[in-house]
Amino acid sequence: MTVLHWFRDDLRLMDNPALYHASQQGPCLYLYILDEAEHPGGAAKIWIYHALADLDAQLQGHLLFFRGKPEDILPRLMGELDADLLTMTRRYHASGVRTDAHITDALASQNKKTAIISGNLLWEPEEISKPDGTPYKVFTPFYRRGCLNAAPPRQPLGTPVLNHARKQAKGAVSLDALGLLSGRAWENTIAQKWDISAKGAKDRLDAFTNTRDRTGLNDYAEGRNFPAKSNVSRLSPYLRFGQISAHQAWYQAAENRDRQDKQLDIFRSELGWREFSYSLLHFNPALKTTPLQPRFAHFGWIENARHLEAWQRGQTGYPIIDAGMRELYQTGYMHNRVRMIVGSFLVKNLLLHWHHGEAWFWDCLFDADPANNSASWQWIAGCGADAAPYFRVFNPVTQGQKFDADGHYTRHYVPEVKDMPGKYLFNPWEAPADLRAAAGLRLGQNYPEPIVDVKASRQRALDSFAQMPKASQ
DNA sequence: TTTTGAGTTGTTCGA
């Protein structure tokens, strides 16, 4: 039996249950389809390009590339290649689920089989529910009562022994012809910050779990809050495109650690957040567009193109915000603590719709996925699952002073303020003029004045949120 | 059915 494995968000050979299944059925063919209807973001296209190049090399050049609609390509291709079975890893966003069901039907009418196999989540959404069968809506019980009491995640599978089928495919194009890269300088800039390969994924996980000092997992619980420290895993882009599985991270993190280890516990709970986001997406297909809390449907978000652009470009006049937004644009990544600060600033201080933040992150973040990105923006906006209290507004000055106390992170990404003393690093407009002059900082000239007043805008947000109809109405 | 306790990540104010 000849099998075609369709790679999507599972760009790995190791611990890939669908590919493993394919390998056991017979000679295999491998396919990737760039489907523009899925609206891949700019950063995602770059990551995909490099990840595919690496995957193709691991498959000795046997990966077929197509561009177009999977519904058009696959039924024809399966016949042409004389393949009997199509394997794929289960996905969860509405358009993907719909496409996969459509293709399954189309192939069934040609007497071809499909196997959609779970491989990217530690627990499937259906596995985790309350005793009454309905899904959890709060993270802590979802994770503690649900996930941790369910059957443990599977142990990672090895790399399958693959017997490559050799077939020509009409319409296949080269990787370059997919049009993933456009030639902008930015593409090289952000790609250079990462090793976008299977080895890069493994190295990152190893570096995170195998430290002897207080970097990585050893001081994860505390250190992960500080953007200048090396304690977060930075595995998210690899997880996003399936270059590494959550199972590998789940189990490798536990090696040489006590079962009750606090660092391990908290790291695993972060993987649990990813599970929770996917559960929310599965049970709320409109997560990207529709607030989970309906009373937010008519919230009075402001439209202000000038403010939005200042936020996107890292020109808000708040150094910690601008540092985060520039980190994003320069590296395709942003530290989690800073994501919360810039998110809170957009939706609370600027009162701009969280859709704007979701869209910008979708375009710029390597790790933006349909579940985490939507769920997290809803969370920071207050309309998501287990909403933050409306009065929780991050103060960009206080947060900078608390979580980037020595200013390494902020000075790196906002060189305009790098010579400001710590006391005024996060609020340079309050510094004496001669002090700013000595640091080479000219507000309104080489660095903006704050685009909003943090105190006044905070109060405006509190008032606006308080005006919303109560949830019961 | 009713009740009770709790809910990722904060800020400000006043003592």
Add this chain to the structure above:
DNA sequence: GTCGAACAACTCAAA
């Protein structure tokens, strides 16, 4: 500088 209380109301989960 440090610390505790207040900032609301609601939904969820479980007893």
